[in-house]
Amino acid sequence: MEKIAIISDIHGNVTALEAVLADIRQRKINRIFCLGDLVGKGPNSDLTVDLIRQHCEKVVRGNWDEYIANESEFEAIQWHQALLGPGRIAYLSKLPFSIEFWMSGKYIRLFHASPRSVNERIQPWDDLALRLSLFEPSELCGEQLPADVAGYGDIHGAYLQHPGGKTLFNAGSVGNPLDITQASYTVLEGDYGSRDQASLNLQFVRVPYDIERAVQQAIDSQMPQLEPYIRELRTAEYRGKDA
Numbered sequence: 015m016e017k018i019a020i021i022s023d024i025h026g027n028v029t030a031l032e033a034v035l036a037d038i039r040q041r042k043i044n045r046i047f048c049l050g051d052l053v054g055k056g057p058n059s060d061l062t063v064d065l066i067r068q069h070c071e072k073v074v075r076g077n078w079d080e081y082i083a084n085e086s087e088f089e090a091i092q093w094h095q096a097l098l099g100p101g102r103i104a105y106l107s108k109l110p111f112s113i114e115f116w117m118s119g120k121y122i123r124l125f126h127a128s129p130r131s132v133n134e135r136i137q138p139w140d141d142l143a144l145r146l147s148l149f150e151p152s153e154l155c156g157e158q159l160p161a162d163v164a165g166y167g168d169i170h171g172a173y174l175q176h177p178g179g180k181t182l183f184n185a186g187s188v189g190n191p192l193d194i195t196q197a198s199y200t201v202l203e204g205d206y207g208s209r210d211q212a213s214l215n216l217q218f219v220r221v222p223y224d225i226e227r228a229v230q231q232a233i234d235s236q237m238p239q240l241e242p243y244i245r246e247l248r249t250a251e252y253r254g255k256d257a
Contacts, residue, residue, distance in 0.1 A: 060097050115207065
């Protein structure tokens with residue numbers, strides 16, 4: 015049996031990311047997959063990209079990674095682009111869309127927001143047909159197979175459901191959680207790469223981190239959109255758009 019840590023939506027919060035990586039090490043998990051949104055919102059997009067490149071075996075792109083990898087007229091995006099520099103931006107621009115593999119006889123597809131787009135936001139309370147569509151492939155996916163297990167990030171709130179007898183989960187957010195004020199990630203445990211039926215386990219992990227240190231880093235950086243970011247870290251209440 016092998017364990018895979020699945021992290022997502024770090025958003026430049028290096029303090030939260032360091033806490034999660036330490037927790038993963040303590041659990042002796044050697045394989046980490048990242049579901050995107052490494053950058054944006056928080057003050058340390060540069061350090062976050064460097065840590066993700068160092069520690070994660072597979073990484074997909076999120077909507078913020080895509081925004082920042084392209085030219086923009088928005089001051090906030092330009093601020094993060096200047097911090098990142100051309101090398102890290104080139105890395106973000108080349109990130110793949112999905113991670114797909116067999117585990118314990120289940121076909122697993124991981125992506126940022128939906129199997130069709132990094133910008134399609136789907137909530138746990140949305141229509142059943144829409145949630146079931148998360149198991150279906152698109153031309154952006156690696157294989158044209160329906161998934162038995164679908165996992166994503168984007169909405170910054172962890173959950174687990176079994177629509178249509180399949181397994182749907184959201185890993186939550188490491189750096190900008192909008193359910194409770196602790197970093198979130200998930201652990202998949204099973205026979206990695208195997209098409210033979212075997213036990214498969216999914217665990218949700220919440221990691222406390224020094225929120226006030228992260229707030230002070232944001233203040234010191236003089237980053238754009240400072241107050242909404244600080245409010246989200248302290249309250250886990252959504253600012254209303256562009257998560």
